[in-house]
Each structure stands twice: as structure tokens, then as C-alpha cells.
Amino acid sequence: MAAKIILSMDGVVLQEYALSKERMTVGRKPHNDIVIDNLAVSGDHAAIVTIQNDSFLEDLDSTNGVMVNGATIKKHFLQTNDVIEIGKYKIKYLNDHQSQTTAADFERTMVLRAPVKLAAAQPNSATTHADALDATGKFNATAPLSGSLVKAAVQSSLGTGGMAAAESTPSAQAIAVIQILNGPNAGKELELVKNLTTLGKPGVQVAVLTRRPHGYFLTHVEGEIFPVVNGESLGEHLRQLNDHDIIELAGVKMEFYFKT
Amino acid sequence: MEIKEALEMVSQTHPGKVRSHNEDSVACVASCGLVVLTDGMGGYNAGEVASGIAVSVVASEIKQYLELARADDKDVASGEDMAVVLLRNNVRKANLSIYNAAQSQPQYAGMGTTLVSGLFYDNRVAVAHVGDSRMYRLRGEIFETITRDHSLLQEQLDSGMISQADARVSLNRNLVTRAVGIDENVEVEVHVHEVQRGDIYLFCSDGLNDMVEDDDIADIVRTFKSNMPLMATQLIQAANDNGGRDNVSVILVKVKSNFAATSHLYAKILAWFKN
Numbered sequence: 001m002a003a004k005i006i007l008s009m010d011g012v013v014l015q016e017y018a019l020s021k022e023r024m025t026v027g028r029k030p031h032n033d034i035v036i037d038n039l040a041v042s043g044d045h046a047a048i049v050t051i052q053n054d055s056f057l058e059d060l061d062s063t064n065g066v067m068v069n070g071a072t073i074k075k076h077f078l079q080t081n082d083v084i085e086i087g088k089y090k091i092k093y094l095n096d097h098q099s100q101t102t103a104a105d106f107e108r109t110m111v112l113r114a115p116v117k118l119a120a121a122q123p124n125s126a127t128t129h130a131d132a133l134d135a136t137g138k139f140n141a142t143a144p145l146s147g148s149l150v151k152a153a154v155q156s157s158l159g160t161g162g163m164a165a166a167e168s169t170p171s172a173q174a175i176a177v178i179q180i181l182n183g184p185n186a187g188k189e190l191e192l193v194k195n196l197t198t199l200g201k202p203g204v205q206v207a208v209l210t211r212r213p214h215g216y217f218l219t220h221v222e223g224e225i226f227p228v229v230n231g232e233s234l235g236e237h238l239r240q241l242n243d244h245d246i247i248e249l250a251g252v253k254m255e256f257y258f259k260t
Numbered sequence: 261m262e263i264k265e266a267l268e269m270v271s272q273t274h275p276g277k278v279r280s281h282n283e284d285s286v287a288c289v290a291s292c293g294l295v296v297l298t299d300g301m302g303g304y305n306a307g308e309v310a311s312g313i314a315v316s317v318v319a320s321e322i323k324q325y326l327e328l329a330r331a332d333d334k335d336v337a338s339g340e341d342m343a344v345v346l347l348r349n350n351v352r353k354a355n356l357s358i359y360n361a362a363q364s365q366p367q368y369a370g371m372g373t374t375l376v377s378g379l380f381y382d383n384r385v386a387v388a389h390v391g392d393s394r395m396y397r398l399r400g401e402i403f404e405t406i407t408r409d410h411s412l413l414q415e416q417l418d419s420g421m422i423s424q425a426d427a428r429v430s431l432n433r434n435l436v437t438r439a440v441g442i443d444e445n446v447e448v449e450v451h452v453h454e455v456q457r458g459d460i461y462l463f464c465s466d467g468l469n470d471m472v473e474d475d476d477i478a479d480i481v482r483t484f485k486s487n488m489p490l491m492a493t494q495l496i497q498a499a500n501d502n503g504g505r506d507n508v509s510v511i512l513v514k515v516k517s518n519f520a521a522t523s524h525l526y527a528k529i530l531a532w533f534k535n
Contacts, residue, residue, distance in 0.1 A: 052412065053431035056421070077426040095431075110301065111372055111439045195476060195498075196483045208483055210494065212501050219494075222486040 003095040040087030263293040266519035272492040277504030283307035284509040285315040293380030299465040302371030310371040317354035331381035347388035358441025372439035382521035398460040403478035410438035467508030471499040
């Protein structure tokens with residue numbers, strides 16, 4: 001199992017636990033998986049539910065509550081390096097799943113064949129919940145709990161790759177602007193803050209400016225006439241725009257430039 | 261209006277920027293309004309084999325059947341539209357072909373594929389899917405997912421365990437709960453939707469929607485409405501610009517006009533004259 005938690009107090013590590021069970025409970029009473037014998041800790045304080053590679057933390061209506069990274073929570077989807085605070089105790093959540101895998105086995109689609117129990121939505125109903133799930137027949141409950149789960153552990157996160165990269169790229173770029181040079185709207189500026197900006201008149205001539213990680217591109221979309229960039233017809237091709245390029249489209253001249 | 265003229269179909273598939281193999285397969289049969297998209301899985305080249313079998317079985321069998329019969333006929337036994345029965349039966353047939361191949365050849369053991377397929381007929385579309393390949397629809401300004409993934413993440417979302425925002429960072433994104441070819445039987449989800457003029461349907465593998473946010477997909481589809489081949493190129497480019505970690509495939513279908521089925525009597529008379 002990839003994820004583990006480290007219990008500590010005042011910077012001293014007390015114990016490390018692997019999240020090997022679907023449901024690990026924390027509390028003062030001895031039946032808990034992680035027993036913290038301190039009066040600030042409720043008998044049944046919190047639970048960590050692990051499904052495949054994801055872990056969720058739940059407050060079991062404790063008297064003094066549960067904090068994650070300084071904020072009080074009732075339920076929380078744990079991310080690696082999260083710090084859970086229960087009274088004076090700190091529990092650090094580590095999931096090395098993200099770092100272990102390489103890009104090569106990144107997000108291979110896998111089939112879940114064994115019945116995977118979803119975590120209990122209510123604290124004390126782990127068993128009933130799982131039964132209900134089997135009854136719905138969504139999972140193939142007949143297949144043996146075999147290698148497929150092990151294989152599933154190889155797949156990796158997107159959290160570190162795809163979406164994150166997508167979100168960070170636009171800000172890394174200087175914002176570009178289109179300024180209209182002729183006609184009644186001369187002097188007007190349009191900031192290209194969206195990924196796609198449509199220029200022209202639908203049904204007559206339309207071109208689209210696409211913002212990509214490595215720059216801005218102009219593409220002809222519809223109409224008999226192609227846009228012209230610096231006196232050259234664009235044709236069917238995609239063209240990367242440079243600072244101070246002049247675009248002509250449907251009789252309108254405009255200048256493309258980067259804001260400094 | 262003949263279905264062939266009523267619909268504009270475009271497809272594109274790309275291995276992405278990380279993988280050397282393309283395990284996705286796509287097919288468009290314009291003459292009978294059918295599209296099939298699959299995303300294979302399994303070691304070595306087994307994923308390609310599985311997705312290839314699924315596409316060719318579903319596409320060729322349905323095409324052959326529709327040369328002799330009509331998708332809007334009612335099935336005698338169940339009372340369902342023939343289109344629904346055709347899709348369901350042929351996905352099952354593909355399932356068995358893949359399963360048998362995997363059983364008989366050790367290098368193909370455990371291979372499988374997700375699938376989404378649409379059959380357009382009589383101003384409707386029957387959509388079959390297994391796994392996490394999707395169909396989206398743009399109608400007017402509204403762009404939405406029509407199919408519901410058979411995946412662990414979707415079940416977690418449905419049960420309220422995880423929010424949409426959390427789902428984006430979940431490590432369980434690519435665990436599917438159903439696939440074609442991994443068992444003797446497969447449960448195929450088929451629904452019939454009414455179709456309107458101007459609708460645009462997007463069928464895609466998870467290589468698109470895992471890499472590109474739904475809002476950005478919607479933006480591209482709206483912006484490039486008038487140029488379908490360019491829309492396909494842009495969608496694939498967006499997935500690759502964001503990392504292209506998986507194979508990415510898209511099939512786009514635009515409804516240019518109505519395609520209500522002609523009545524049986526009329527069709528029969530027409531056929532009689534032709535003979």
C-alpha cells in the first residue's frame with residue numbers, strides 16, 4: 001500500500017502506520033486502530049477510509065474536532081503531506097504513489113473486477129454500505145479478488161501532470177492584445193485572455209486565435225477568403241503570431257502584440 | 261433525407277505525446293449513420309487488438325444487418341427499437357470475440373476495451389457504452405455529457421463520497437468498472453436520445469477528457485462549429501498541449517438536417533418500383 005501516516009507530538013515521531021485497511025479509526029478507546037490515550041481525544045475521534053489510492057478523513061463527531069492543515073474539517077480528501085491535528089497530536093499523511101510511478105505507466109486504464117467497497121458515507125455503517133453496493137450489482141462481485149487490484153496500484157495520478165500543467169501554463173505567458181487599426185472601431189483593444197478568441201463575422205469570414213503553451217496561433221475557420229498576416233494569405237494553415245504582426249480580416253486591419 | 265446527407269462525420273485519432281502505441285480505434289459508417297470508438301487496454305499490443313476487434317465487429321455486423329433491415333423497426337421479442345438491439349447484441353458479440361481470443365492466446369490474456377457507439381436513425385440516436393469512453397452533445401449553447409462513465413470515480417461521485425473538485429485530483433481516475441472482452445458476459449448500457457437539427461455530438465476516449473477540462477472542450481466545440489475537421493484537430497491539439505499522456509480519439513457528428521424514417525409503405529412501394 002502506497003499511503004502511510006506518521007503520528008507525532010511536539011515534533012517527536014511516535015509511530016508510523018501503513019494505511020493497509022480500508023478503514024482505520026483513531027480514538028482514545030482501545031478498540032481503535034490508532035489509540036491515543038489523551039483526554040482531549042474522543043473515544044472514537046476520526047476515521048481514515050482508503051479506496052485504492054485515495055484516502056479520506058472523517059471526523060466521527062468528536063468533541064474537540066479535527067483540523068487538516070490548520071482548518072477544521074468534517075470530511076476531507078487527503079493529499080500527500082497533509083497534516084491532521086487532533087488535540088496536541090499531529091498526523092502526517094504521505095502517499096508516495098505520485099512519485100513512484102513514471103510517465104510510462106501513467107494512467108493506464110484498468111478494469112476493476114473485484115468488489116471494491118466504497119467508504120462509508122456515515123461513520124458507523126461500513127458494513128451495511130458495502131452490502132448495499134453489492135446488491136446494486138455495479139461491481140462484478142463474482143470475479144476473484146485477483147491480480148487486477150495489484151495492477152491497479154501501478155496506475156498513477158494526474159494531479160501532478162495533466163491538469164496541473166494546463167492550469168499553470170497560461171500565466172507563464174505574457175498577455176497578448178489585438179488592436180484594431182481602421183474603421184469605426186479603430187483604436188479599440190482586445191486582451192486575449194481566453195484560450196480561444198473568435199475574429200470576424202459568422203457566415204462570412206471567421207478566424208480563431210488559439211492560445212497554446214508555446215504561443216498564439218491564428219487559424220482560418222470559415223469563409224471563402226483567408227485572413228492575411230503581414231500581407232501574406234494564411235491559407236488553410238495554422239500560423240504562429242509574432243509581436244506586432246498585422247492581421248487583415250473581413251476588411252478590418254489589426255495589430256497583434258504582447259503587453260509589456 | 262438520407263442519413264448519409266443529413267449527418268457530417270469527422271474522426272481523428274492520435275497516439276498522444278507519451279505512448280508509442282495507439283490503442284484507440286475509431287470507425288464511421290456514413291451510409292448507415294453509425295460511429296464506433298474504442299479505447300483498448302492490456303499489455304504489449306493486446307490493447308490494440310481488443311479495440312480493433314470491437315470496432316470491426318460492431319461496425320461490420322451492424323452495417324451488414326442494415327443493408328437488409330431498418331434501425332427503426334421494432335424487435336418482435338422485446339418491443340425495443342432494432343437499433344438498440346443491434347448495438348447491444350453486437351457489443352456482446354465483440355465481447356465474446358475478444359474474450360475467446362484472450363483465452364486462446366496467452367499474449368492476449370486480460371485484454372479488453374472500453375467502447376462508445378452511436379447509431380443515428382429516424383431523428384434519434386441510440387448510444388451504447390461500456391467503460392469510460394464518452395459522448396457529449398452540444399445543443400444550442402448547452403454542452404453536456406450524455407453518457408455516464410462506468411468508473412470507480414463516477415460511482416464515488418454518484419454516492420456523494422467525493423466532490424467534482426476533488427475528482428479532478430483523484431488517483432482513481434482510470435479505474436473502469438466495466439469493459440468489453442474481460443468476461444464472458446458484458447453489461448451494455450444503451451439509451452435512445454432524440455436528435456435535433458444543429459446538434460453536434462462528440463464521442464471521445466478518456467485521453468481527451470482527462471487532459472482537457474470539460475469547459476475547455478465546450479469552448480472548442482462552440483468556437484469551431486462551422487468547421488468540423490478543424491474542431492477535431494483542435495481537440496486533439498488541446499489534449500497534446502496539456503501533456504498528451506494518453507491516446508486521444510474523437511468522432512464528431514453534426515446533424516445538418518432531419519432524417520425522419522420514411523414510412524414502411526412508402527419504402528416498400530419505392531423498392532417495388534426500383535425492381
